[in-house]
Amino acid sequence: MAQLSGQPVVILPEGTQRYVGRDAQRLNILAARIIAETVRTTLGPKGMDKMLVDSLGDVVVTNDGATILDRIDLQHPAAKMMVEVAKTQDKEAGDGTTTAVVIAGELLRKAEELLDQNIHPSIIVKGYTMAAEKAQEILQDIAIEVTPDDEETLMKIAMTSITGKSAESHKELLARLAVDAVKQVAEKKDGKFAVDIDNIKIEKKAGESVEESELIRGVVIDKERVHPRMPKKIEGAKIALINEALEVKKTETDAKINITSPDQLMSFLDQEEKMLKEMVDQIAATGANVLFVQKGIDDLAQHYLAKYGIMAVRRVKKSDMEKLAKATGAKVVTNVKDLTAEDLGHADLVEERKIAGESMIFVEGCKNPKAVTILIRGGTEHVVDEVERALEDAVKVVKDVMEDGYVLPAGGAGEIELSIKLDEFAKQVGGKEALAIENFAEALKIIPKTLAENAGLDTVEMLVRVISEHKNKGKAIGIDVFAGEPADMLEKGIIEPLRVKKQAIKSASEAAIMILRIDDVIAAKLSKPEGGQGGGMPGGMGGMGGMEMGM
Secondary structure, eight states, rough: OETTTTTTEEEOOTEEEEEHHHHHHHHHHHHHHHHHHHHHHOSSSOOOOEEEOTTTTEEEOOOHHHHHHSSSSOOOOOHHHHHHHHHHHHHHTSSOOOHHHHHHHHHHHHHHHHTTTTTOOHHHHHHHHHHHHHHHHHHHHHEEEEOTTTTHHHHHHHHHHTTGGGGGGHHHHHHHHHHHHHHHHEEEEEEEEEOOOOGEEEEEEEEGGGGGEESSSEESSSSSSOOTTTTTTTEEEEEEEOOOOBOOOOOHHHHHOOOHHHHHHHHHHHHHHHHHHHHHHHHTTTTTOEEESSSSSSSHHHHHHHHOOOOESSSSSEEEEEEEHHOOOOEESOGGGGGOOGGGGEEEEEEEEEETEEEEEEOOOOSSSSOEEEEEEEEEEHHHHHHHHHHHHHHHHHHHHHHHOEEETTTTTHHHHHHHHHHHHHHOHOOOOOOOOHHHHHHHHHHHHHHHTTOOHHHHHHHHHHHHHHHOOOOTTEEEEETTTEEEHHHHEEEEEEHHHHHHHHHHHHHHHHHHHHEEEEEEEOSSOOOOOOOSSSTTTTTTOOOOOOO
């Protein structure tokens, strides 16, 4: 509000909160750091889990960074920007979400130290940008090339990804499932592999133990056959996929049929029956003995299909239809009249089985399926959910290596190498930007530091030892949290895809830079004040809905 010749001028509506300059930066940095601190304890093989309870009382127990941040109901805009970091990391690389968020939080903490020394945000941003670009080059230099045929390395990658999650006790089995599934659906294009993760279907059912989880070279569909008289098991299956309803078509226009006598009614019903029988006859004529329909199947059509001994499943999801086509080699047909023997797919066995009290259709033994299913079992719903999250990460990291062909030593080795090299780079750059680059290098040490902290080790002593050994013995030295000492990560088989680390540095630095550039926050009044709070930034700007930070 400004005074103009005694007349007040209202610029912003009443109830708007505004934070300018250092206040805005301090509060944004604080909110982002709280998010980083929240997930920090989950990092590494010895990380702890979080129990998340939503407003309906549903419980999720996990230590997957992306899942945790996705489930927390956040109100602060800077905190939401940190969630975007995790989402991007998950989408691009599939793993390393916690790493990305923790690095972003530490970059902001280090930036705050520079702001306190009256260094302008623009200089910090410039230094951070230079450091992030240099980090990408350094990572490429230290990366180790692997071939997609190197199953041993792919297994190590998958196991490293699963280590630290609840499913860790079964990491060998899950890693094997992930590697086999990715190799099965990988397609070679111009000498390079491309993997579409959508072709790996994950079905989960509580019951049995995790050891009973298996890879099915085909598709599992959570449906049952439509008629009890249909066969439960068909060997040497010829599969038809139809995405229209097996019902009598209704006219597009509004039509009215007047029936005045019982004879007319009978002939009308006979005609309907004849049309349905013709449809089924056409399917049977192609030699098909299994039928998947995306829409409904009329009761009468079900009866005729059962008579022919055809197993039929209705209301199959579009995504499942596509997977069936990829796995069996069948073509999805829109019109029954167009169905020919060439459109059929093949599988050794199609069977309805009861899993955990529910019927499921297994399509197995496809020749070279480009779509597969992993069936996850586990003692409880929570166990099955966490195994699914672990398996998804494992599948994604194996995909990264199949496509890119590069890995890095994990266990904090990559971050220590980056930190040492960026320190040298800062000395070459000089000027005030060098301070920002040095702080960027220092911020990266948060990863080995957190790994040690979460394992209950003395962080200062551990960091000094591991950096000293890293400089003397080479770039693969990181922290072995189980033995509690520095070790060669490549020898231990603790490796991660280059893509994961590159993306983590990229998204963390971009988020930190974006938050640093904000020097003015104008928050409109909330339309419905919650919990008795007035207008302005939800959660009182710094309070973040009851999360506080003592630092």
